[in-house]
Amino acid sequence: xxxxxxxxxxxxxxxQLLQRPELQSQEDLRAKTAExxxxxxxxxxxxxxxxxxxxxxxxLDDLTVSPQAFAxxxxxxxxxxxxxxxxxxxxxxxxxxxxxxxLSVEATPGVKCVRxxxxxxxxxxxxxxxxxxxxxxxxxLAVPAKIAGCPLRVLCTPPNKDGQIDAHILAxxxxxxxxxxxKIGGAQAVAAMAYGTATIPKVDKIFGPGNAWVTQAKILxxxxxxGASYDLPAGPSEVLVIADETANAEFVALDLLSQAExxxxxxxxxxxxxxxxxxxxxxxxxxxxxKLPRRKIIEQSxxxxxxxxxxxxxxxxxxxxxxxxxxxxxxVAEAEQHMAAIHYAGTVFLGSMAxxxxxxxxxGSNHVLPTYGFARVSGGLALTDFLKFISFQxxxxxxxxxxxxxxxxxxxxxxxxxxQQAVSVRLKDLKKGEK
Amino acid sequence: xxxxxxxxxxxxxxxQLLQRPELQSQEDLRAKTAExxxxxxxxxxxxxxxxxxxxxxxxLDDLTVSPQAFAxxxxxxxxxxxxxxxxxxxxxxxxxxxxxxxLSVEATPGVKCVRxxxxxxxxxxxxxxxxxxxxxxxxxLAVPAKIAGCPLRVLCTPPNKDGQIDAHILAxxxxxxxxxxxKIGGAQAVAAMAYGTATIPKVDKIFGPGNAWVTQAKILxxxxxxGASYDLPAGPSEVLVIADETANAEFVALDLLSQAExxxxxxxxxxxxxxxxxxxxxxxxxxxxxKLPRRKIIEQSxxxxxxxxxxxxxxxxxxxxxxxxxxxxxxVAEAEQHMAAIHYAGTVFLGSMAxxxxxxxxxGSNHVLPTYGFARVSGGLALTDFLKFISFQxxxxxxxxxxxxxxxxxxxxxxxxxxQQAVSVRLKDLKKGEK
Numbered sequence: 069x070x071x072x073x074x075x076x077x078x079x080x081x082x083x084q085l086l087q088r089p090e091l092q093s094q095e096d097l098r099a100k101t102a103e104x105x106x107x108x109x110x111x112x113x114x115x116x117x118x119x120x121x122x123x124x125x126x127x128l129d130d131l132t133v134s135p136q137a138f139a140x141x142x143x144x145x146x147x148x149x150x151x152x153x154x155x156x157x158x159x160x161x162x163x164x165x166x167x168x169x170x171l172s173v174e175a176t177p178g179v180k181c182v183r184x185x186x187x188x189x190x191x192x193x194x195x196x197x198x199x200x201x202x203x204x205x206x207x208x209l210a211v212p213a214k215i216a217g218c219p220l221r222v223l224c225t226p227p228n229k230d231g232q233i234d235a236h237i238l239a240x241x242x243x244x245x246x247x248x249x250x251k252i253g254g255a256q257a258v259a260a261m262a263y264g265t266a267t268i269p270k271v272d273k274i275f276g277p278g279n280a281w282v283t284q285a286k287i288l289x290x291x292x293x294x295g296a297s298y299d300l301p302a303g304p305s306e307v308l309v310i311a312d313e314t315a316n317a318e319f320v321a322l323d324l325l326s327q328a329e330x331x332x333x334x335x336x337x338x339x340x341x342x343x344x345x346x347x348x349x350x351x352x353x354x355x356x357x358x359k360l361p362r363r364k365i366i367e368q369s370x371x372x373x374x375x376x377x378x379x380x381x382x383x384x385x386x387x388x389x390x391x392x393x394x395x396x397x398x399x400v401a402e403a404e405q406h407m408a409a410i411h412y413a414g415t416v417f418l419g420s421m422a423x424x425x426x427x428x429x430x431x432g433s434n435h436v437l438p439t440y441g442f443a444r445v446s447g448g449l450a451l452t453d454f455l456k457f458i459s460f461q462x463x464x465x466x467x468x469x470x471x472x473x474x475x476x477x478x479x480x481x482x483x484x485x486x487x488q489q490a491v492s493v494r495l496k497d498l499k500k501g502e503k
Numbered sequence: 504x505x506x507x508x509x510x511x512x513x514x515x516x517x518x519q520l521l522q523r524p525e526l527q528s529q530e531d532l533r534a535k536t537a538e539x540x541x542x543x544x545x546x547x548x549x550x551x552x553x554x555x556x557x558x559x560x561x562x563l564d565d566l567t568v569s570p571q572a573f574a575x576x577x578x579x580x581x582x583x584x585x586x587x588x589x590x591x592x593x594x595x596x597x598x599x600x601x602x603x604x605x606l607s608v609e610a611t612p613g614v615k616c617v618r619x620x621x622x623x624x625x626x627x628x629x630x631x632x633x634x635x636x637x638x639x640x641x642x643x644l645a646v647p648a649k650i651a652g653c654p655l656r657v658l659c660t661p662p663n664k665d666g667q668i669d670a671h672i673l674a675x676x677x678x679x680x681x682x683x684x685x686k687i688g689g690a691q692a693v694a695a696m697a698y699g700t701a702t703i704p705k706v707d708k709i710f711g712p713g714n715a716w717v718t719q720a721k722i723l724x725x726x727x728x729x730g731a732s733y734d735l736p737a738g739p740s741e742v743l744v745i746a747d748e749t750a751n752a753e754f755v756a757l758d759l760l761s762q763a764e765x766x767x768x769x770x771x772x773x774x775x776x777x778x779x780x781x782x783x784x785x786x787x788x789x790x791x792x793x794k795l796p797r798r799k800i801i802e803q804s805x806x807x808x809x810x811x812x813x814x815x816x817x818x819x820x821x822x823x824x825x826x827x828x829x830x831x832x833x834x835v836a837e838a839e840q841h842m843a844a845i846h847y848a849g850t851v852f853l854g855s856m857a858x859x860x861x862x863x864x865x866x867g868s869n870h871v872l873p874t875y876g877f878a879r880v881s882g883g884l885a886l887t888d889f890l891k892f893i894s895f896q897x898x899x900x901x902x903x904x905x906x907x908x909x910x911x912x913x914x915x916x917x918x919x920x921x922x923q924q925a926v927s928v929r930l931k932d933l934k935k936g937e938k
Contacts, residue, residue, distance in 0.1 A: 088728070091728070094726065147912055148912060148916055150909070150912075151908075151909040151910075151912035151913050151916075152913070154906065154909040155909060155913060157610065158610055158611065158614070158906070161608050161610030162608050162610070162616050165606050165608045166606065166618070171600050171601065173596055173597045173600045173867065175592065175593055175596030175597070175867060176593065179593070179861075179865075179866055179867075181597050181866055181867055181868045182842075183601070183882075184842070186846050186847070188879070188880050189846070189847075189879065199918055200916070200917045200918030200919070201916065201917065202917060203913065203916060203917065204913055204917065236916050272879045272880050273880045287726060291529065291722060293523070293526070293738070293875045293876055293877070297877075297880045297881070303728070316932070318928050319925070319928060319929060319932075322921060322924050322925035322928055323925055325921040325924075325925070326919070326921045326922045326924075326925045328921070329919055329920070329921045329922070330919075356921070356924070360920050360921055360924075361918075361920050362918075362919070362920065362921070366921070403897070404897065407617075407619070407895055410893065411621050411624070411893075412621070412624075412891070412893075413893060414893075414894075415893070415894045415895070415896060416893065416894070416895045416896070417896050417897075417898075418895055418896065418897040418898075419897055419898065420929075421897075421898040421899060421900060421902070421903045421929060422896055422897055422898040423898075423903075423910075423925045423926055423929055424925070425910055425914060425922045425923075425925045425926055426614075426896070426898060426903070426906065426907065426910050426926065427896050428910075428914075428922065429909065429910040429913045429914065430614075430906040430909050430910045430913070431614055431616055431896050431898075431906070432608065432610060432614075432616055433616045433894050433896050434894075440728045441728055442728070442732075443891070443893075444623070444624065444707045444891070445623050445707050445708045445732045445891055446732070446891055446892075447618075447891050447892030447893060447894065448892070448894060450892060452887075456847075456878070456879070456880055456881055456882050457881075457882030457883070457885060458845065458846075458847075458848060458849075458850070458851065458878075458882060459849075459850040459851070459868050459869075459882065459883060460842055460850070460851045460853055461850060461851070461852050461853065461857055461861070461862050461866050461868050462838070462839065462852075462853040462854055462857055463852075463853075463854065463856040463857040463858075463861060463866075464856060465856060467856065468856045468858075468861070471589065471593070471861065471865040471866070472861065472865075473586075474585070474586040474589040474590060474864065474865050475586075475858075475860055475861050475863070475864040475865045477582055477583060477585075477586035478586050478587070478590060478638065478639055478864045478865070479860060479863075479864065481583055481586075481635065481636065481638060481671050482635045482636065482637060482638065482639065483634055483635030483796075483797075484635070484761070484764055484765075484797070485764070485795050485796055485797065486757060486760040486761045486763070486764045486791070486795055486797070486801070487761045487764070487860045487863065487864075488860075489757050489760075489761075489791070489795075490754070490757035490758055490760070490761045490858045490859070490860045491858055491860055491861065493753050493754060493757055494754060494855075494856060494858055497751070497754075
C-alpha cells in the first residue's frame with residue numbers, strides 16, 4: 069500500500085486521490101430495471117416468482133413467510149437473541165429521543181401555526197441477501213418504523229437456495245414486531261412494494277440499502293406519483309480515518325479492514341499526521357489480512373484505498389469535509405475538541421474505544437448513512453424519515469386584522485386578484501360585524 | 504358546476520373523481536431536459552445565454568444582476584416594503600422555532616450518541632417567472648436558508664422581456680439577505696446551479712417550485728452524485744375544502760377561486776355536508792368569476808374541479824386523508840376538534856378566518872408544500888431541509904465492555920470477521936491494561 073504526502077501533491081493529484089470509484093452506467097441499468105418494474109406491474113406475483121427463479125435460483129410456491137415458517141426462529145441461540153435485544157434497546161433509545169415535539173408559534177396574536185407529526189401509513193423495508201443474514205440492517209429499519217407508529221410495516225428479503233429465510237432474520241423480525249415478510253429480492257421486490265400485487269401490499273415509502281438494481285428501482289418508482297418514495301440513495305460503503313501519533317495502529321488497521329470487507333467497491337481513506345503510524349498500519353493490515361476469510365474482497369477494496377500523510381489535524385478535517393465520508397473515525401487525542409470543525413460526514417466516531425463496528429451494531433445510532441458524498445446534504449436514517457410533518461394554521465379576527473392587509477398587498481403585487489379578494493371579503497365581513 | 508353525492512357513487516366512480524389530472528409524459532420531457540443539462544455542462548455561460556434567447560426571448564450580455572441594477576429596488580413603494588417585512592418577520596418566527604436542539608443519548612453508561620446540525624454549505628434558490636413577480640416564493644426559500652446559516656445562497660430567476668428582474672424581486676432579495684442573483688430560468692438554471700459555470704457558482708441543493716422542465720431537471724441532476732439534491736417534487740397546486748352548514752359561501756367560493764387562479768392544472772375539491780351550501784358556493788363562484796382578470800385560467804382549472812356532498816365530517820376527513828391534498832381548508836364549526844383525525848395533508852387551515860391566502864403570504868408557515876399526493880410521505884418545506892444532521896458516537900472503556908460482546912456476536916452471525924476483530928482487539932487491550 070502506497071503512502072502519499074498530501075502537501076507534495078499537485079491540486080489535480082489531490083482531487084484525483086479523493087475521487088470515488090465510478091458507478092455502473094445509469095442508462096443501461098435504468099432500462100433493465102424499468103423492464104422489471106413494468107413486468108411486476110403487469111403480471112404481479114407470477115412475475116415475482118419468475119424473477120426469483122432467474123435471480124435467486126429457486127422456485128417458490130408461496131412468496132409469504134408462513135406463520136409456521138417462523139418456528140425456526142426459536143432455534144436461534146440465547147447468545148444471539150440477547151445480542152439482538154441489546155442492539156434493539158440501544159436503537160430504541162437513540163431513535164425515541166428523535167421524536168419531534170409539537171411546535172406552536174404565535175408571532176402575531178391570533179395567528180397560530182402548529183406543527184404536528186404523523187406516521188407514514190405504509191412502509192416497506194428491504195434487507196439485502198448475500199452470504200450472511202443482515203440482521204443489523206433489519207433492526208436499523210424496523211425499530212424506527214415501529215417507534216414512529218407506521219401501521220403497516222412490510223419486509224422483503226431474498227430467499228436462500230432452499231427457498232427459506234435465515235432463522236436469525238426471522239428472530240430479529242419477531243423481536244422488532246414485523247410479521248409480514250416476503251421472500252423476494254432485487255428490483256422486483258421494490259416494484260412489488262411500490263405498486264402492490266395480489267400477495268404484497270402496496271406501501272408509501274421504501275427503506276433499506278441494496279445493490280445498484282435496488283437503488284435504481286427505488287429511484288424509478290419514486291418518480292411515479294403512483295409509486296413510492298424512498299429513504300436515501302445507497303452507494304458503496306466508505307470510511308475516512310483521521311489518526312495522530314497517539315493512535316493505536318492495530319485498532320486503526322482493523323477499522324480500515326472492517327470497512328474493506330463489506331464490498332469490493334468499499335472505499336477506505338487514512339489521513340495521518342504520522343508517517344511512522346502510517347507504516348505501522350500498513351504492516352498490521354498485511355499481517356491481519358492473511359487471517360481473514362473475506363481476504364479476496366478486502367484485497368480488491370484496498371486496491372483503491374488511500375493513505376495520506378498530512379501536516380496537521382486541521383488539514384485532515386478540511387480534506388474530510390471536502391470528501392464528506394459516510395463514516396469518519398477520529399483516532400486522535402481529545403477527539404471531542406474537533407466536533408465543531410467537522411461539517412460534512414454521515415457519522416463520526418470519537419476516540420480510540422469508538423470502533424466503527426460498534427456503530428454498525430450496538431450504539432443505537434442508525435447505520436443507514438449517506439454515501440458517495442451525499443453527506444454534504446443529508447444525515448443518516450432518522451425517526452423523522454418514518455414520519456411526516458403537517459402544519460395547522462388558525463386565525464382569530466384580531467389576527468386577520470393584523471396581517472390581512474399585508475396579504476392583500478402581496479397578492480396585488482403578484483397579480484392574483486382572487487387571492488386578494490379572499491382576504492378582502494373577510495376583512496369587510498369583520499367591519500360589518502363591528503357596526 | 505356539477506355537484507355529486509358521495510354515497511350514491513360506485514367505488515369506481517369515487518376513485519375516478521379523486522384522480523388527479525395526468526401529468527406530461529415523463530419520457531419525452533426527460534430526453535429534452537437531459538439535452539439542456541448536457542449543453543450547459545459542455546458550453547457553460549454560452550449555453551445559458553443561448554437558452555435565454557430561445558426561451559425568454561432576450562439577449563443578455565451579463566447573466567448577473569449587477570450591484571447598480573439593485574438600485575431599482577428603492578423604487579418599491581413603502582406599502583409593499585412594509586408588507587414584505589411583515590411576511591419576513593412571520594416566516595422567521597415560524598422557521599426559527601424549527602431549529603433542532605442538540606440531542607445526546609447515553610442509554611448505556613459510557614456509550615454516547617450525540618446529534619448536531621450543520622447548514623448545507625451552498626444552496627440554490629429558484630423563483631419562477633410568469634406574469635407577476637413571485638416575491639412570496641422568494642421569501643419562503645430565502646428566509647429559512649438564512650436562518651439555517653447556509654453560507655452561499657444563490658438565486659436564479661428568469662429575466663423579463665427587457666432583460667431585467669422586477670424591482671419587487673430585488674427588494675425582497677435584499678430584505679432576505681440575498682446578493683447573488685442570476686437572470687436565468689428553466690431547466691438551464693437548474694443545470695447551472697447543479698454543476699456551476701464560469702458565472703454561476705455550483706451548489707449542493709436546489710430549492711423552489713417551477714414548471715415541468717424545472718422539476719424534471721431537478722430530478723435528473725439529483726441522480727448524479729456530481730449534481731445537486733433538491734427539496735421536494737413540485738406538481739400543480741391543489742386545495743380540498745371541507746365545509747359544513749355553518750360555512751360562509753362567499754369565503755369558500757373565494758378560497759376555491761384563489762386556488763384555481765394559480766394555474767390551468769390546479770385542482771380544487773369541495774366536500775360539504777350541505778347541498779344548499781354547495782349550491783350557494785356555485786352561484787357565488789359564477790358571480791365572482793365575471794369580475795376576475797384571470798378568468799380564463801380559472802375556467803379551465805374549474806373544469807376539473809369536484810363538488811361532493813358527503814354524509815358527515817368524518818366521511819369528508821376520510822376522503823381527504825385518502826386524497827392527501829396540498830392544502831386542506833376546514834370551514835366547519837369547532838375546526839380544531841378535528842386536528843387529530845387529519846393524517847395526510849400538506850397544511851391545514853382551521854376555521855372561517857383562516858383564508859388559505861394568508862398561508863400563501865403572511866402566517867409564516869411555509870407555502871412550498873407537497874402536491875400530487877406526496878403529502879402522504881412528506882410535509883412542506885422546513886428549516887431542516889436547509890440543514891443536515893451529523894451524529895457523533897463516543898465510547899469509554901466501561902461502555903465498550905458493556906456493549907462490545909454483543910457487537911462481536913452480531914458480527915459473527917453476519918459473517919464479518921474483521922468487524923468482530925475490531926472489537927476483540929480493543930476488549931483484549933483493556934484486559935491487558937487491567938492486569
